Amino acid sequence: MTIKTVSIVGLGALGILFGHHLSKRMPKGSLRIVADKGRVEKYRNEHVYCNGKRCDFHFITPEEIVEPADLVLFTVKNEGLNDAIHAVRNHIGKNTIILSALNGITSEAVIGETYGMDKILYCVAQGMDAVKVKNELTYENMGMLCFGERNAEMNSEKVQAVAAFFDEMSVPYEVVPDMYKHLWSKFMLNVGVNQTVAVHESNYGEIQKAGKARDMMIAAMREVMLLSEKEGIPLTEEDIDYWLEVLSKLSPEGKPSMAQDVEAKRYSEVELFSGTVLKMGEKHGVSTPVNKEFYERIKAIESNYN
Structure with a gap:
């Protein structure tokens, strides 16, 4: 082949x-x-x-x-x-x-x-x-x-x-x-970084440094980590550390797709990220307050589009 x-x-x-x-x-x-x-x-x-x-x-x-x-x-x-x-x-x-x-x-x-x-x-x-x-x-x-x-x-x-x-x-x-686990791991990253940079209207530089935005990103990723255990694909803190290392190498002026969508007033993939997390949280009885905040804030932003 x-x-x-x-x-x-x-x-x-x-x-x-x-x-x-x-x-x-x-x-x-x-x-x-x-x-x-x-x-x-x-x-x-x-x-x-x-x-x-x-x-x-x-x-x-x-x-x-x-x-x-x-x-x-x-x-x-x-x-x-x-x-x-x-x-x-x-x-x-x-x-x-x-x-x-x-x-x-x-x-x-x-x-x-x-x-x-x-x-x-x-x-x-x-x-x-x-x-x-x-x-x-x-x-x-x-x-x-x-x-x-x-x-x-x-x-x-x-x-x-x-x-x-x-x-x-x-x-x-x-x-x-273990590609299926890596797929879940990347989903965990997207849930954290895409939504964080979008709601803070910033860039990778904002989450590469210590502060509220980085803390919020990691907290959202940990909610996915908890859900992954319930789904039989257990992610760990090592997976989060792996992605933090990847993020550290990106151009500080760059930004993920959701942040670019918000900037251009395009509807984002919020249903794919926090929307999915909220549904899984409800399914497993796991609290996901950070993703709930992300979902509400991004939906509020999009509600103001013409």
Whole structure:
């Protein structure tokens, strides 16, 4: 199994970042950006930029008939997942490998309902400090993609194929043995950092230093840690320390996606973060006051949008 063709659906921060990186290394046409006609027209008219350089993307609309891709990468927001699943139907074949870089802990299962869990590797994107303003993306740290099988099989054919491709393309990555736990761990990070920076209208620098914002972030993460024990995927303080180390290396001026959404007056993924935590807390009888505060404050901010 060798990866020669890649399809990406979703030109948010991650789609632009990894799409631009791959477009400079893959033959023209072997990297395909899947988008509807309206978006393609907009991208072609306004162009897309990454660190000041114009991206040279090959666009494909969902209706076009193409050879199935060897690798499909989902980089949409959670609310766009169902449309994205439908959009890539012509790109999924018998041997296609699927990676989902979405936030949260459910996208793999949702995609698997349509295309089969046998095609999916669990994946999280971490360590990037990209900021997207309209059609321009800037970043200092590219971060990496962590991926693997749910069952801790380190050397499956799919894992080996993706690792070999990323090596060839100089994509930073890590194969993680307990990938489902790592997915939960990343969810814990997102619940903390995304919501904290959003409600404080700040950046990574605010949570890299001691103070109220950092304390609130860690408290929100600990609420997820308690829930993870109830769900049979126990996270620990070591997992929190791991993410604090990751955060310490990001550009202080960078900010996570939810903070960028609030700044641009876009509706955020609050239901995916504190919304999910509140539902799990109710399910298990676990108090989650920090996430309750996050949920109420972000909903209040969004209620003032036009």
